[in-house]
Amino acid sequence: MRDLDYASTDLKRRPFRSTTVLLSMTTVVAFTTFLFLFANTLLDVTSAVTSLGLSSPLGVLYGAFIWTTLVLVLILGAVVVSSTVSLEMVSRRKDIGLMKSIGTLVDTIFDHFMAQAVTLLLASVVLGVACGTLMYLAGMLWLAYSIPALQFSFNYPLYQIGGLALIYVFVGYFAAQKPIYDAVQESPISALSPDTTLRVGPAGFLSGFGLSFRIAAKATGRRVKGSRRVVVSLFLSVSLASVLWIGGGVVENTTDAYVARAMGNNVVAVGHPDVLSEYYSAYSLQGASLNENVTFLNSSYVVPSSLIQLLANAPGVIQIESRFVVSTSVKEGPAIVWNPTLARYERIGNDRVSQAILVGVNWSHTISTWYYEGDPVSKPDEVWIGGKMATSMYVDPLVQTLQVQGASLSVKGIAFDILNGGMVAIMDLSSMLSLWNVTGVNLVLVQLYSYDESYISQIRTMASAFGMDVYRQQDVLLGNERTIGGIWLLMQPLPVMALFSAFLSLMYFLLVSVFGRFRDYIIMRSVGAKPSFVAKTMIAEGLGIGLKAGLPAALVAALVSVYGLIPDATVPSLLYLPGMIFLIMLSLIGTVLLASIPVYLIFIGRSDLRVSEFSA
Amino acid sequence: MPKESTTTKDDLSEVDTEISEGVQHAVRLVNVSRVYAMGNTEVVALSDVSLDVTSGELVVVSGPSGSGKTTLLNMIGGLDYPSSGRVLLMDVPIGDYDESFRATFRLTNTGFVFQSYNLISTLTAIENVMFPMQLSNKDSKEIRKDASMLLERVGLSDRLNHLPWQLSSGEQQRVAMARAMANDPPIVIADEPTANLDSESAEMIRSLLISLNNAGKTVFVVSHDEDITGLPSARHLRMDKGVLSANA
Numbered sequence A: 001m002r003d004l005d006y007a008s009t010d011l012k013r014r015p016f017r018s019t020t021v022l023l024s025m026t027t028v029v030a031f032t033t034f035l036f037l038f039a040n041t042l043l044d045v046t047s048a049v050t051s052l053g054l055s056s057p058l059g060v061l062y063g064a065f066i067w068t069t070l071v072l073v074l075i076l077g078a079v080v081v082s083s084t085v086s087l088e089m090v091s092r093r094k095d096i097g098l099m100k101s102i103g104t105l106v107d108t109i110f111d112h113f114m115a116q117a118v119t120l121l122l123a124s125v126v127l128g129v130a131c132g133t134l135m136y137l138a139g140m141l142w143l144a145y146s147i148p149a150l151q152f153s154f155n156y157p158l159y160q161i162g163g164l165a166l167i168y169v170f171v172g173y174f175a176a177q178k179p180i181y182d183a184v185q186e187s188p189i190s191a192l193s194p195d196t197t198l199r200v201g202p203a204g205f206l207s208g209f210g211l212s213f214r215i216a217a218k219a220t221g222r223r224v225k226g227s228r229r230v231v232v233s234l235f236l237s238v239s240l241a242s243v244l245w246i247g248g249g250v251v252e253n254t255t256d257a258y259v260a261r262a263m264g265n266n267v268v269a270v271g272h273p274d275v276l277s278e279y280y281s282a283y284s285l286q287g288a289s290l291n292e293n294v295t296f297l298n299s300s301y302v303v304p305s306s307l308i309q310l311l312a313n314a315p316g317v318i319q320i321e322s323r324f325v326v327s328t329s330v331k332e333g334p335a336i337v338w339n340p341t342l343a344r345y346e347r348i349g350n351d352r353v354s355q356a357i358l359v360g361v362n363w364s365h366t367i368s369t370w371y372y373e374g375d376p377v378s379k380p381d382e383v384w385i386g387g388k389m390a391t392s393m394y395v396d397p398l399v400q401t402l403q404v405q406g407a408s409l410s411v412k413g414i415a416f417d418i419l420n421g422g423m424v425a426i427m428d429l430s431s432m433l434s435l436w437n438v439t440g441v442n443l444v445l446v447q448l449y450s451y452d453e454s455y456i457s458q459i460r461t462m463a464s465a466f467g468m469d470v471y472r473q474q475d476v477l478l479g480n481e482r483t484i485g486g487i488w489l490l491m492q493p494l495p496v497m498a499l500f501s502a503f504l505s506l507m508y509f510l511l512v513s514v515f516g517r518f519r520d521y522i523i524m525r526s527v528g529a530k531p532s533f534v535a536k537t538m539i540a541e542g543l544g545i546g547l548k549a550g551l552p553a554a555l556v557a558a559l560v561s562v563y564g565l566i567p568d569a570t571v572p573s574l575l576y577l578p579g580m581i582f583l584i585m586l587s588l589i590g591t592v593l594l595a596s597i598p599v600y601l602i603f604i605g606r607s608d609l610r611v612s613e614f615s616a
Numbered sequence B: 001m002p003k004e005s006t007t008t009k010d011d012l013s014e015v016d017t018e019i020s021e022g023v024q025h026a027v028r029l030v031n032v033s034r035v036y037a038m039g040n041t042e043v044v045a046l047s048d049v050s051l052d053v054t055s056g057e058l059v060v061v062s063g064p065s066g067s068g069k070t071t072l073l074n075m076i077g078g079l080d081y082p083s084s085g086r087v088l089l090m091d092v093p094i095g096d097y098d099e100s101f102r103a104t105f106r107l108t109n110t111g112f113v114f115q116s117y118n119l120i121s122t123l124t125a126i127e128n129v130m131f132p133m134q135l136s137n138k139d140s141k142e143i144r145k146d147a148s149m150l151l152e153r154v155g156l157s158d159r160l161n162h163l164p165w166q167l168s169s170g171e172q173q174r175v176a177m178a179r180a181m182a183n184d185p186p187i188v189i190a191d192e193p194t195a196n197l198d199s200e201s202a203e204m205i206r207s208l209l210i211s212l213n214n215a216g217k218t219v220f221v222v223s224h225d226e227d228i229t230g231l232p233s234a235r236h237l238r239m240d241k242g243v244l245s246a247n248a
Helices: A002-013 A015-051 A056-091 A093-101 A106-146 A158-185 A188-192 A211-222 A224-263 A273-283 A305-312 A387-393 A429-436 A453-465 A473-490 A493-516 A518-526 A531-564 A576-606 B009-020 B069-076 B099-109 B125-135 B140-153 B169-180 B199-214
Strands: A267-271 A317-333 A335-339 A344-348 A353-361 A372-374 A382-386 A401-404 A407-415 A424-428 A443-448 A469-472 B025-038 B041-054 B058-062 B084-089 B110-113 B187-191 B218-222 B235-240 B243-246
Touching: A002 A015, A002 A106, A015 A056, A015 A106, A015 A158, A015 A493, A056 A106, A056 A158, A056 A224, A093 A106, A093 A158, A106 A158, A211 A531, A211 B125, A224 A473, A224 A493, A224 A531, A224 A576, A267 A273, A267 A453, A267 A473, A273 A317, A273 A443, A273 A469, A273 A473, A305 A317, A305 A443, A305 A453, A317 A387, A317 A429, A353 A387, A353 A429, A382 A387, A387 A407, A387 A424, A407 A424, A424 A429, A443 A453, A453 A469, A469 A473, A493 A531, A493 A576, A518 A531, A531 A576, A531 B099, B025 B069, B025 B218, B041 B069, B041 B084, B041 B218, B041 B243, B058 B069, B058 B199, B069 B084, B069 B187, B069 B218, B099 B110, B110 B169, B125 B140, B125 B169, B140 B169, B169 B199, B187 B199, B199 B218
Parallel strands: A353 A424, A382 A407, B058 B218, B058 B235, B110 B187, B187 B218
Antiparallel strands: A267 A443, A267 A469, A317 A353, A317 A401, A317 A443, A335 A344, A372 A407, A382 A424, A401 A407, B025 B041, B025 B084, B235 B243
């Protein structure tokens, strides 16, 4: 209790530093709380969109993306708490040395500083959770404004937030121990003569930019311990923002590419109006669910072969593809697998039944180039299934079968196709025609050199002569891409939050650094350094540490985004990655400038240029 | 205490011209008072102080602790603003200008030597001396050469690349002296420059201050060092309770 009394008195007598530390930790807790609550809402939103037709693999991708963000934010929070305490301890070395020199026990000093850290930590957690909840409410209002069609129910996850707060208290408690332990172990001789442990770093990589950068490089070298943790927390912040920006862009672009690869570009569909209407409603992310009464099986739906012949010779056509689509009941086929634990063969599969769309394609002449996991289809009795079907109907789809129309088809792969929300199977056209005992196809896809109205109107004229209609598939494709872009837009607050976290880390580092070297700055001014020089030095210090952490973070994020986040990743253009890295660096420089402003203003507000500052 | 006036390059060149045309008074204080607020209490550090120091004078101020000596130095060095009255350095009303101008003015016109040396802790001895020169945008090759010469003059040619903590107190104060001379300022201000030094180092600092004065610099020293307060060539002043008077 005595430790706590002394600790709280000490905190009150250092209001500026105490407030800064409290602000820094409160902000991290507030952002984590906000991200936790808001990311859960985003998951709900993506799930809601999923139920409208987004295929399961897409939902999983976005879900994993959001959860990765949350985990990174939690790690970031722990590092920020640790670096904040560490920087604080760097500034208290002399006090610790004095305490030890007058005979205070190491345990007493440790307890004193731990009591301070825990007091600040508890206050930060309470304030942070409160602020995070308020930010979440503001975010919900924004979301409700952005997507008026979605109905939100406000269920505050009290227990989860309580758990999060406990995690912070425990993580903060253990993160604070190491720097405090290290600081109290230092010998009083070196602690009371701080300069004797001064290690001036070599010329920094920005030293060529002038005197202020050279001074800043030497200053940063001095605070090796504090700087290291700040570099780590900045690295995490910038990595997080970069993964969200670069990775998010890659995920969005790749998802667009997956969708476009499955649907094909510049395609118009020819078929009976009923078939086209239902089929493309099932293909649109904003369309209605498939009507179970529609089977696509009607003799009037068959596209005449003479029309197909005409379409093949129409102007502007690259290729045409005949397909047979059916909405039908499908059943999970079992598989016999070896169980090494029990050392016996086992039957897997629950004989689940569901309604799905089956698409018959000519594998060697299809305009679709699906992204798939598994093997290519090479036999008539083999099939690919969609992501939703794989996750909702199968135990281990790649060893099981799909049972339809009395046939058992071997599942060779899981294809990414958003048709019918992923409740789809793709199989050999001729096998499918045999199974349903029909002779003609009910859908013809015509791929054009360009989406030229003259080409489309000629095709429409040909089709209408046979009682068929034309559907502009490209419009559905673009609509789907817009919907995916909309989901991505919802995630934009996350990288901004990560950058704000970087801003706070930088600001706190600069505050500690500048006020730790307050005397140096005052000396510089007393010998004639202008305020602008002091400001430049502060910015240079921020830039030095910011770029040291930010550049590798952006590069790592770029590599992770392209090679680790999503298979077959695509980027919008060759300039995307360098452009994004450049943009992130610009954002970082902006963050440094913004972080320097309050530090400079506080410095100017507190710096009385008096010789007495240096006396004694 | 920011000032409303701003400084342009023209202002600075005007001031430079004035200085080069010959200045009678290195320092002029006209009815200067400085009052600090300490909570609800007001502390009068300087009370209606007037002082004329001509160029090339050596002025020594002594007085008890808390008498206002350091505040007087702050005023003369352009580091502090008066609560009332006017401060003119080299005939320039320094109190009328903003901090940017004052910084440039200090850079070229004043050199400080502090009681506690006040070297920039992350810079080596030569870098500390080079620092004011670099701020003056001098030729970078010349800067290193000049800084080496200044350190050689104070007997530290073998300590150029040592950090402040690697130097003794006397050596640190000699680096501070070299830094004060870096831009060849017309005014050198020293606050108890020999207070913390051994007799040998103190003697060297005294000699340097006298040689600077002999070279035509205005030297303003606050000191209790009898070897300084007893200098026959100096004008002796005494501060007591914020009031400046000629030493009897």
